[in-house]
Amino acid sequence: MRRLRPKVVLDTNIYVSALALFSESASQIIELAILGEIELYVSRPILIEFKRVLTVKFRYSENDANERLASIIRVATLVNPKERFSAVQNDETDNRILECAFAARANFIISGDKHLKNLREFKSIKVLPPSEFIRDYFGDR
Numbered sequence: 001m002r003r004l005r006p007k008v009v010l011d012t013n014i015y016v017s018a019l020a021l022f023s024e025s026a027s028q029i030i031e032l033a034i035l036g037e038i039e040l041y042v043s044r045p046i047l048i049e050f051k052r053v054l055t056v057k058f059r060y061s062e063n064d065a066n067e068r069l070a071s072i073i074r075v076a077t078l079v080n081p082k083e084r085f086s087a088v089q090n091d092e093t094d095n096r097i098l099e100c101a102f103a104a105r106a107n108f109i110i111s112g113d114k115h116l117k118n119l120r121e122f123k124s125i126k127v128l129p130p131s132e133f134i135r136d137y138f139g140d141r
Contacts, residue, residue, distance in 0.1 A: 009101040011111035025130040033075040041104035042076040045096040
């Protein structure tokens with residue numbers, strides 16, 4: 001019997017870790033999406049924030065940032081959240097992650113962000129760091 005693929009939303013910091021810093025555990029999450037072992041979801045606000053971080057913080061050129069965005073768009077399903085949340089008071093951009101996950105009916109939010117990790121769960125969506133997600137749901141890869 002084939003197991004259901006987990007529906008996953010990645011926090012911006014996971015995209016940065018995977019596609020700019022080349023963190024092993026974050027990169028493994030992207031690899032799982034490429035292999036079709038997880039269903040990856042993203043929203044425009046997440047893509048906009050990712051591009052902003054690349055260009056402002058990491059000084060990526062417009063072209064290089066757009067290439068990284070394209071790599072996400074190739075493997076993720078774009079959702080358009082209708083509901084707004086304010087569950088995270090200290091960082092408004094974290095609420096965009098929650099909105100995307102809710103709209104996608106995700107099972108997991110993968111994040112290294114302390115505000116999101118402190119939630120542990122949001123509307124039955126588990127919040128996990130990448131290494132824990134990989135260990136608990138895919139074994140040591």
